[in-house]
Every structure is written in C-alpha cells, then in structure tokens.
Amino acid sequence: MFDNVNGVELTVFAVLFAAVSALGFVAARWRKAETLEHLDEWGLGGRNFGSWITWFLIGGDLYTAYTFVAVPALVFGAGAIGFFAVPYTIVVYPILFLVLIRLWSVSHVHGFVTPADFVRARHGSSTLALLVAITGIVATMPYIALQLVGIEAVLKAMGVTGHVPIIVAFAILAAYTYNSGLRAPALIAFVKDALIYVVIIIAIIVIPYKLGGWDVIFGAAEKKFAESPNPADGVLLPGPAQLQYATLALGSALALFLYPHSITGVLASRDRNVIKRNMAALPAYSFVLGLLALLGYMAIAAGIKPITNNAGKVDSNTIVPLLFDNMFPSWFAGIAFAAIGIGALVPAAIMSIAAANLWTRNIYKEYLNKDATPAQEAKSSKIASLVVKVGALLAILALDPQFSIDLQLIGGVIILQTLPAVAIALFTGWFHRWALVAGWAAGMLVGFLTLYQIQQKVFGPDGTVTIAKQHFGGSAFPLSKLGFDTTTTIYAGVLALLANLVVCVVGTWILRAVKVPDGEDTTRTSEYFADRDDPRVHDVPEVVH
C-alpha cells in the first residue's frame, strides 16, 4: 500500500487533511444555533450566511476536486474543447442572476428547503415533486463518487495505493458532516479556497517559466494534436465541434444550479443582495478554472505520461498531480495535493447534505412520516447523508470508476430535465402539471437514447479507428444521426431539453383544451419579490398545522 511513497508529500498532505477535519468538527459551534436538531440549522446553516461565507461556500461547492482534475485532463487529451469550462462558468452567473433571487424569496416565505418543495407548492403536484427529488438524488450520487476519483488521483501520484486511505478519508468526512451539517463545509471552504488560489497562482507563474514560456507550451500542444489522427482534437476548435462547444457550455450552465447542492448554497444566504453580489464575484473562480485548464497543455509540454491502472487503462486524471510532482519540491507538491483532496471534501459534504434534504423533505416526510417533527427531520437527513456517502464509496470501490463517470455524464443531462418545473416555473405558472411530467419523461427518453448512441472512438497512429466504447462514450451527439448531412455535433442534454420543452408546451395546450384540472398554486406573485425585511420572510419557518 505504501511502496514508493514520497514521505514528505504524504506528511504535508496528512497534516493539512487532519487540520481541516478538526475544523469540520469544531464547525458545529461556529455561529452557534440553539439547536442543530432542525433542518434549517443542520441542512442550511441557519439560513443566515453573508456575502463572504456564501462566496466561499458556493465556490467550494461548484468548483470541485473532480473539476480541477478532469478539466485539465480533457485539455491534455483533446485540446480546445476542454476549455468549455470557461464560457460555461461565465454564462452561468448572468443567467442565474434573476432566477435565484426569485427562488430565494419564495423559499424564504414558505420555508422550502429543496427545489422539490417549491415544485410541490407551485404546481400542486406531489408526483412532479417526487420526480424532481428522485432526479436530484440520482444526479448527485455519481457526482459525490467522482470526488473520490479526485482524491484517488492525488493518492496515486503520491504512490499510495489500495482502498484503505480513501475509506478513512470518507469516514472522517461522514463523521463531521453528521456532526456539524452545512457549517462544516462552509468553514472548510475557506481553507480549501485559500490553498487552491495559492497553488494555482504559483503554478501558473513557475511552470511556464520552467518550461520556457507559453510559446513552448502551445507549440508542444500544437505538435501533439497535429500528429494525432483524431479529427476532433486541436488547439483551436475544429469546425464541427463549435456547436458542441457552445451548447455544452450553455447546457452545463443551465444544469449547474438545478443540482440540489448548489440550491442548498443559495438558500443558505441571508438576503437577495448577498446572492446578487455573489453572482458578480463568483467568476473569480472561473478565472482560476481557466488557468487550471491550461495546466493540461503544460503537462503536454513537460512530457507527462498519465499513470496506467491495473486494468491497463490510461488514467488521464492523474496528469495534474503528476505535473505538480514533477515541477515542484515535495513539500509544495504536498500542499497542492492537499488542496485537491480538501477540494473534494467540501462539495462531497454539501452534495450529501442536499441529497439527504431531498430524501427527508420529499420522500420521508411526504410518504413515510407525514407528522415528522423538526428534530425527526434533522435526524432523518443526518442518517441519509451517511447512506449517500457509503453508496458513493461502494460505487467507486466495488464498481469500475468509469461507471461513475458515465453516470455523471448522464446526471448532467437528466438534471437539466427539471429546468421547466423548477427554473422556468419561477417566472410562470402557465405550464400544466401533467404536461411538465410528460415533458420530463420525454427529456429523459431523448437524453438516454442520444447518450446511448454516442460511441467513443480511439484513433490509432496508423490511421485505424477502433470503437473503445459502444455506448455512453461522451456527450457530443452527431447531428448526422438525425438525418442531417453534416459532421456537426451537439450536446445531448440540450437536445433532450428541447424535446422536453416542446412536450411541456404542446401538452399544456392539449390538457387545457380537454379541461384536465390544474394543480393548485399556493404561491403568490408578490412572494417572489420578498426580501429579508418582509414580515412573511422568516429564517426558521414557523409551521402552523
């Protein structure tokens, strides 16, 4: 398990890891509440986070360890297309600026904890709420599992093998999340981001200097892609990939805030201004992500060879850790590895809390224990957060990690199918509840069918093309499969969303025409504008039975 381990790296890593774990436990006493036995406290940190905490919390939530490892790996392997992460995180904030403040207001009037709570009240449909809740849980689980892939990549680069270290790391994470709730990742996010910023700023200055400048770095990348027979790679986007690039950026942006864990971060903020201010300040992370993506090219120029796993498959996720290992003294590499490792803990904690809240509010309380007290709700969420994490751990250890990567790809497409019921519904109550259910089903169907048909091809140096994966080989769907005479590809999620929207609109017309009764909308227009000093807004909901 510890053969060929770099002792200095591992020591620095372990010390930092232990320090933030201690912080996670202490967090229960930070901004102390009267009780943690309430979902608004355990699951939303008291709904009272100001601008700074929210910035660190949402930033720590969205820019995950997996992002830090996988985006440069994609740039390393395919070039320009991997840079989609930058336009994606540019467009997400202007799009959400007006959406999230409305969600905040109506949620704070009604005491909603999850997006499915809102769906239930807006459309008067518990079926739709259940679908949204299940979609959220299913989409989030593989995302948690992928955080483990991030930690694993770092451990591999340090020479640590075997499953025990991952199990220990996740057990610690599970324990302090159980103990402190959302306060733990909020506090740890400060450390995580400080480490990430320091590491990236130093890396982006030192590595190009050592390699001989950006000219050399991009030169090496151009040479690699010129020699590669794959028509889809390159330092610039090949023509047919441009639509894929734009739709992938847009689709990912729309999906991002439908994930329950990002909504958790938003609902935990204090007022509307905190959200607006954050939409302006969060792109600071986009800049870091852009610089990180360029590490992929630096790895090419530095001649990094990704580690091959026991099954003989190349694990390109190891290139960033290997680059740090190669370029920096052991103590600094140790800090960089800790930054990535801790970067996995924050989102994993928030995601498990969000999935647990969905379980508690929309399944447990709705179907299993209608009269649950706030303390019972908190207890149910705490236990569910443990179950979710064990599930993620098993998914990585017992199954091929590739399975989680495929699932996460599907997860982005399926979470997008809740857009009409959650995001568009914040602006209009026009859609019929059963049309939304039908649209959701249509989107799911199209999403699966398109992803299923996408193959992953491997281009041999002698010009041969082999199919590495028959199905779920990526998210770029060739429009030629729809009968268009073109090599252009499009992001499968956007295609599925279009089908969804068409069915929602047409379905609403038909259902109104045949006079199928609408659901009762228990929200009022003015509630979508309520701010902190509106008497209807309360931090902790007073539920009157």
Next chain:
Amino acid sequence: MAIREPADPASTPPSTARAERNDRSRWNWLLILPLLATLIPPLYNRENPRLFDIPFFYWYQLAAIAIGVSTTLIVYRKTRA
C-alpha cells in the same frame, strides 16, 4: 401546512415593491452581453493575435470573464435593494 399571510395585500412592505421594480428594471437586459460574447465560438476561434504567446482563443475567453463580472456588477449596483 399553513403559511402566515399579510392581513391584506396593501400591507406588502415597500422593500418588496422595490424588489419587484428592480427585477423588472431595464438594466437587467445588460446580462445578455456576456452570453453573446461567449456562446458564439466563431467570434473567437482563431489563433491570432496572440497575447504573451497565448493564442487568441484562450486569452479572449479569460478576458471575457471581465465582461461577465463588470456587467453583472453594474446590474447589481443599479438594482440593489
């Protein structure tokens, strides 16, 4: 679950009325700018001019982050509660 309602709609506090006006402000249209700047790849999918030896494709998109930040900041300041 019953929710507390104000006694009558007229008691909606001024802050809520202000928020409603702000949410309908024309300044919000500015938010389209960063979308146009980044979601049309033919605008920037080129190598030259380079900046510090970095191809246009990359430095343009990094610079576009500033467009996103400044438009969002302007809209925030113009529509702040």
